[in-house]
Amino acid sequence: MSRLIPIMLLAAGLLPANLLAAGAKGVPAPATGKAGAVSTALVPGDLGVPQGEPIHAVLGIPPNVPPPINRNYPAKVIVELEVVEKEMPISEGVTYTYWTFGGTVPGSFIRVRQGDTVEFHLKNAPDNKMPHNIDLHGVTGPGGGAASSFTAPGHESQFTFKALNAGLYVYHCATAPVGMHVANGMYGLILIEPQEGLPKVDHEYYVMQGDFYTTGKYREKGHQPFDMDAAIAEHPTYVLFNGREGSLTGDHALSAKVGETVRLFVGNGGPNLVSSFHVIGEIFDKVYYEGGTHAQENVQTTLIPAGGAMMAEFRVDVPGTYVLVDHSIFRAFNKGALGMLKVDGPENKAIYSGKEVDSVYLGDRAGDNLHAVAVAAKANASGTLSKDEQIKAGQQLFEGTCSVCHQSNGEGMSGVFPPLAKSDYLAKLSKDRLISIPLHGLTGTVTVNGKDYNSVMPPMSQLTDDEVANILTYVLNSWSNAGGQVSKEEVGKVRAQPAAAGDGH
Amino acid sequence: MKRWLALVLLLVMTGGAFGGSPLPGDSVYQFNTGLTDQNGHVWHWADRRGHVQIVSMFYTSCTMVCPMIVDTMKLTTLALDAKDRSRLDLLLVSFDTTRDTTAVLRNYASLRKLPEPQWTLARTDHAGDIRQIAALLGLQYRQLPDGDFNHSSELVLLDADGRIVARTTVIGRVDPEFVQAVDKTLAVH
Amino acid sequence: MRGLIFLASMLWSLVAAAADYVPLPGGVFNSVLPADGQAAPARIASFAMRTEPVTNEQFLSFVLAHPAWRKGEVPPVLADGGYLSHWESAVSLGERALPEQPVTRVSWFAARAFCESEGARLPSWYEWEYAAAADAHRTDARTDPAWRERVLAWYGRTSATSLGAVGGDANVYGVRDLHGLVWEWVDDFNALMVSADSRDQNDADKAKFCGAGALAMQQKENYATLMRVAMLSALKASDTTRNLGFRCVRSP
Numbered sequence: 001m002s003r004l005i006p007i008m009l010l011a012a013g014l015l016p017a018n019l020l021a022a023g024a025k026g027v028p029a030p031a032t033g034k035a036g037a038v039s040t041a042l043v044p045g046d047l048g049v050p051q052g053e054p055i056h057a058v059l060g061i062p063p064n065v066p067p068p069i070n071r072n073y074p075a076k077v078i079v080e081l082e083v084v085e086k087e088m089p090i091s092e093g094v095t096y097t098y099w100t101f102g103g104t105v106p107g108s109f110i111r112v113r114q115g116d117t118v119e120f121h122l123k124n125a126p127d128n129k130m131p132h133n134i135d136l137h138g139v140t141g142p143g144g145g146a147a148s149s150f151t152a153p154g155h156e157s158q159f160t161f162k163a164l165n166a167g168l169y170v171y172h173c174a175t176a177p178v179g180m181h182v183a184n185g186m187y188g189l190i191l192i193e194p195q196e197g198l199p200k201v202d203h204e205y206y207v208m209q210g211d212f213y214t215t216g217k218y219r220e221k222g223h224q225p226f227d228m229d230a231a232i233a234e235h236p237t238y239v240l241f242n243g244r245e246g247s248l249t250g251d252h253a254l255s256a257k258v259g260e261t262v263r264l265f266v267g268n269g270g271p272n273l274v275s276s277f278h279v280i281g282e283i284f285d286k287v288y289y290e291g292g293t294h295a296q297e298n299v300q301t302t303l304i305p306a307g308g309a310m311m312a313e314f315r316v317d318v319p320g321t322y323v324l325v326d327h328s329i330f331r332a333f334n335k336g337a338l339g340m341l342k343v344d345g346p347e348n349k350a351i352y353s354g355k356e357v358d359s360v361y362l363g364d365r366a367g368d369n370l371h372a373v374a375v376a377a378k379a380n381a382s383g384t385l386s387k388d389e390q391i392k393a394g395q396q397l398f399e400g401t402c403s404v405c406h407q408s409n410g411e412g413m414s415g416v417f418p419p420l421a422k423s424d425y426l427a428k429l430s431k432d433r434l435i436s437i438p439l440h441g442l443t444g445t446v447t448v449n450g451k452d453y454n455s456v457m458p459p460m461s462q463l464t465d466d467e468v469a470n471i472l473t474y475v476l477n478s479w480s481n482a483g484g485q486v487s488k489e490e491v492g493k494v495r496a497q498p499a500a501a502g503d504g505h
Numbered sequence: 506m507k508r509w510l511a512l513v514l515l516l517v518m519t520g521g522a523f524g525g526s527p528l529p530g531d532s533v534y535q536f537n538t539g540l541t542d543q544n545g546h547v548w549h550w551a552d553r554r555g556h557v558q559i560v561s562m563f564y565t566s567c568t569m570v571c572p573m574i575v576d577t578m579k580l581t582t583l584a585l586d587a588k589d590r591s592r593l594d595l596l597l598v599s600f601d602t603t604r605d606t607t608a609v610l611r612n613y614a615s616l617r618k619l620p621e622p623q624w625t626l627a628r629t630d631h632a633g634d635i636r637q638i639a640a641l642l643g644l645q646y647r648q649l650p651d652g653d654f655n656h657s658s659e660l661v662l663l664d665a666d667g668r669i670v671a672r673t674t675v676i677g678r679v680d681p682e683f684v685q686a687v688d689k690t691l692a693v694h
Numbered sequence: 695m696r697g698l699i700f701l702a703s704m705l706w707s708l709v710a711a712a713a714d715y716v717p718l719p720g721g722v723f724n725s726v727l728p729a730d731g732q733a734a735p736a737r738i739a740s741f742a743m744r745t746e747p748v749t750n751e752q753f754l755s756f757v758l759a760h761p762a763w764r765k766g767e768v769p770p771v772l773a774d775g776g777y778l779s780h781w782e783s784a785v786s787l788g789e790r791a792l793p794e795q796p797v798t799r800v801s802w803f804a805a806r807a808f809c810e811s812e813g814a815r816l817p818s819w820y821e822w823e824y825a826a827a828a829d830a831h832r833t834d835a836r837t838d839p840a841w842r843e844r845v846l847a848w849y850g851r852t853s854a855t856s857l858g859a860v861g862g863d864a865n866v867y868g869v870r871d872l873h874g875l876v877w878e879w880v881d882d883f884n885a886l887m888v889s890a891d892s893r894d895q896n897d898a899d900k901a902k903f904c905g906a907g908a909l910a911m912q913q914k915e916n917y918a919t920l921m922r923v924a925m926l927s928a929l930k931a932s933d934t935t936r937n938l939g940f941r942c943v944r945s946p
Contacts (some may be wrong), residue, residue: 514717525861528769530769530771531769531770531771532769532771533771535769535771535772536772536803538772597851602897633806633815633881636882636884637806638879639884640802640884640930640931641931643930644884645884645885645886645887646884646885646887647882647885647886647887649729649731650729650730650734650737655731655887657887667781671879
């Protein structure tokens with residue numbers, strides 16, 4: 001609550017940096033001896049005056065963090081953070097205007113040591129539209145620096161604080177309207193290492209959850225503006241790790257080797273939702289809950305409040321893909337809150353038999369290896385997508401999305417899920433009709449290879465145009481089907497039309 | 506003093522003041538306008554060039570913080586070495602173009618014992634000029650429906666060329682850093 | 695007498711040829727910033743407002759006639775280093791500043807001087823907010839989600855694309871481009887004494903602001919307008935930014 005103590009829009013907040021600098025010139029810096037005299041009444045956590053040369057902080061770009069500090073004295077640390085307003089993809093084919101600390105969501109990871117004196121420079125890029133500031137939850141003082149860092153576009157603010165309390169803290173923009181600045185991605189983490197440092201681990205990673213509000217639906221293509229009403233109603237379109245769907249999956253997955261130790265620094269920027277953070281298939285050996293000093297052991301799921309953080313440590317013993325989710329589980333599969341940790345190394349059957357029970361659970365995004373999908377997406381972007389690449393990508397997507405019902409061999413389940421293999425039904429369909437099935441679903445009786453099926457296939461509206469094209473191309477060219485090819489453009493055309501009335505036949 | 510001011514005014518108008526040394530680009534005297542003091546003398550904002558001074562803005566009917574602004578300016582003067590005190594000028598510009606007439610300012614100066622020539626209380630009929638001076642000094646104010654003013658309370662230290670060298674939001678007691686800045690500015694003056 | 699009226703209208707039309715002003719009736723208006731800092735509405739006298747923001751072309755004519763306001767001539771205390779920095783030179787626009795684009799990278803002092811040169815002044819915040827509350831059919835459309843969404847859409851676009859030209863759709867008064875093009879200076883930008891930490895509610899430190907303390911912003915769901923206040927309150931008078939322009943008003 002101390003952060004809500006009022007600060008007025010006064011000298012530091014309103015005055016130009018150059019005036020402040022001029023003012024500072026008129027005031028000699030306190031002599032070291034004098035400051036030392038004052039330091040006889042140090043507050044807890046204050047380790048005295050900074051020693052040595054000032055250090056320019058190295059910032060961590062998510063999902064990476066700066067290296068451990070390994071310093072045994074308090075120093076002056078200079079942190080320079082630039083606010084950048086930029087358009088970036090939020091999901092495949094969907095863009096959003098983010099406001100960022102350092103050009104990424106979450107913002108750059110800041111790492112200092114307890115007792116350090118932090119000279120903070122907040123720069124607001126000249127081309128930005130909005131004024132911004134920063135409230136660091138790791139600052140002891142009114143507003144966490146917010147009033148002292150209120151900065152117009154093309155300006156820079158400076159303030160200094162002493163890092164008194166060790167822990168993992170959220171920082172965020174607190175300029176009106178605060179909710180919108182946070183919803184647009186203006187948050188990150190600052191780690192204040194305890195004097196003795198953190199226990200050594202093999203990997204450290206930085207993950208932050210946030211909820212996003214767009215006027216278009218989940219995965220609706222094109223540029224999507226911020227939806228204020230949805231934000232006030234707390235109905236997010238996306239719930240994401242590191243600001244973008246897929247930021248921690250496929251080629252971007254976190255990685256480790258069997259037998260190694262991992263530390264996750266996980267924050268929750270909000271603005272609205274609380275996270276039930278869980279890693280499927282892993283048990284956290286230790287969770288420093290709420291980013292504090294005490295650790296709970298053997299934790300499955302840990303709660304991260306909006307504007308809060310936690311550190312988790314664990315050893316990975318079994319190879320495979322571990323999926324990071326918000327276990328408020330619709331967020332994981334319908335709003336994007338999915339990430340992956342890939343662990344390489346020899347099997348350990350004594351600990352785990354190897355049967356991949358999570359495969360059904362994982363949904364379309366979490367297949368073991370989406371390499372071919374990535375290749376296809378790349379080729380597609382450069383206009384060189386071949387039929388073979390489409391088939392390969394389609395196979396992997398089929399495994400993730402379709403095989404649950406239609407089975408990997410395309411044979412379905414007699415009387416329940418119609419077969420796709422050697423399907424006379426598919427052979428009779430027009431291409432548009434074929435495309436419309438994954439897009440719009442299929443309800444009603446169909447006869448396939450002489451058998452009636454009366455079931456409901458839901459629309460696979462989460463699939464993008466090229467994903468649908470790849471899957472259908474794969475199906476047409478597998479299991480003795482007649483062959484053929486479906487393009488992204490053809491799918492786009494069908495998607496733009498309304499669903500045909502009277503599905504079935 | 507007033508005669509001296511008039512002389513400076515004449516020199517500025519004829520372009521002969523300060524041996525023609527150009528006004529720094531960051532001087533608040535890059536803007537100029539006429540003001541009237543508590544004795545009805547008309548002078549110009551930029552005439553203050555050549556004086557190290559503490560400037561603030563106020564209005565006489567203010568009962569909350571303005572009396573403390575005046576007291577803080579007094580306390581700051583007293584915190585200086587006796588020999589330096591007379592070299593520091595003190596300027597208060599009123600927000601209240603309607604109620605703070607010359608007579609009201611004169612009465613306020615005598616009531617609050619603000620001696621000349623050190624203290625100048627200034628006014629103008631032009632609200633736009635007041636807005637401009639406040640903007641130059643980085644002060645904020647707005648008029649309330651009842652005629653009172655809501656304003657930021659700060660002391661601003663100007664060097665002889667009108668550059669802002671220090672400012673303080675500490676009101677009601679002496680800000681030692683601000684006093685140091687005054688000392689230093691007077692020392693090079 | 696008749697001659698005088700004729701002369702006056704002649705003069706008026708001469709000035710009006712330079713820029714179009716339309717009359718707005720006065721009124722009582724619920725601003726996001728209450729007049730007394732608590733709840734009182736603002737009272738606005740009738741005034742005339744420029745239908746469009748000042749353009750590069752118009753500002754160029756101004757600096758040609760007033761050399762003191764050319765870039766390179768203006769002292770830093772009156773305009774920072776970014777002043778007209780996108781112009782090709784002190785007296786020409788060049789490719790990065792099209793004539794019909796709104797002029798940006800101008801300081802409050804420069805904007806004020808321009809308005810004075812056409813017998814006008816910068817609008818007060820209340821005048822600007824009052825005019826900008828309108829849509830094409832209503833004088834106050836602020837509670838309409840469509841109005842808010844349209845205003846917010848501009849904040850949701852980055853500055854990556856260049857500024858559009860003036861001349862958007864007119865609102866019910868005939869004023870254009872109040873939203874969706876640029877930020878605009880107001881005369882009393884340094885009267886918007888909201889807290890730098892916008893999360894302070896009404897618990898103001900009275901000693902810091904003599905009088906009523908920091909203003910409590912109202913209509914907290916009206917993000918569209920609150921963002922203007924946040925932007926203006928972040929500025930000092932010599933600041934110039936890429937997206938900040940202005941227009942003028944006249945009192946009758």
